[in-house]
Amino acid sequence: MSSTASQPARGPWYRPSLTVQIMIGLVVGVAIGWLRPDWGNAVYFLRDIFLNLIKSIIGPLVFSTLVVGIAGGGDLRKVGRMGIKALVYFEVITTAALFIGLAIVNFTKPGVGVPLAGNPSEIVQKIGENHPRTLVETLVHVFPSSVVDSLVRGDILQIVAFAVLFAMAVSAVGEKGKPIIRAMESLSQVMFKFTNYVMMFAPFGVGAAMAHTIASQGPGVLVSLGNLIFTYYVALIIFIVLIFGLVIFITRVPIRQFVRAVREPAAIAFATTSSESALPKAMQAMERLGVPKRIVSFVMPTGYSFNLDGSMIFLSITSVFIAQAAESTTGLHFGLSQQLPMMLAFMVTSKGLAGMPRASILVLFATLTNVLPAGVVATGVAFILGIDALMDMGRSAVNLIGNCLATIVVARWEREFDDERARVFGTPEEAELDLKSGDLAFADAVAQGD
16 A cells, blocks of 8 residues: 555645634634634624534434444344443443542542632522433433424434334334335435535534633633642543543554544534534544444444543532532531442433533532532532533533444444454545445545545
């Protein structure tokens, strides 16, 4: 193979790749939000347009790819086996995330000496009457009474559940189900092409999101709560290096290609503070990297409810931070014996909350009220809300990267990862391979230099 063929496809110098465009959007957004806060707040509608377009893709894309992956695969036993493996992996990784966050926050102690100040009634009003679902409520919620309503609301877990059952029925009817499979294949290709169009607007969407964040929060919040923010991002980095690094080593993930595949979706998730905004692009990237369609379409959407690594680190750090800050007021020492049961509670109450507004804040508030006075908890959570947008950036990006990695782990576990496709990812050879296989949407993505 020539050295030219091993290099990623590049466009003209005046048309940088989408990844570079997003980075430029981030930098411009920071500059606008810092220098002209009024402009930063004024352009926020661009972020909403981008997110609305992304949300319109998720339902049809997840449904069509999952139906094709399961009904077109022929062996329904693989679905159950794959689901069990995915859930086992999710539980191991999220547990590791909780305890890494716990270790870091107990070492740095960011809450010691911090006076809690806030409006408890305001936080109670913002959270409203919501509460984390119990295990039984989560199980009931998984199965939709109306798939149309699930598609409208973008409830990924319900869409996955209905798609799996629908695909099993399509497979069971044999030849009569083939037209459905062909229609779903066409729909998935159309949605991937639609994703490419929407991604052209991504630099404007992420730039507007960053401009608004800087304009509304200001640099002052970084000073007043810098220790907590620093602790959180250190924990994220340690988790990525240790846990993700160990998983990558054990499962022989091609690290350079993986980084190249996730950098663009991760940047979108970081800037928009929404891992769902990067879901279509991430699914496309994982299929291009060599993960079978049926694994990507099942594992990644399911991970949005059961594999929230960044959120688990956030919960462990912020809960202990509030307890540390409250100790001078309440006189209650929140030691390891009190922290461990709370971590177990987080493992249960955090499931199935993907897509709910302020999901992590909601879980934090509800769980802490069982171990600390409600007024203290409300004040502490109000304190966290002031910087939640800044922490949500890292939380969303790590959630996204973790779910991308999970698809490769399950594919390796199922012995279905395509090492040859991973080897040519991002090179001219990949476009040739896509054209031969008929994946025109993927070939377009390669041609754009993504």
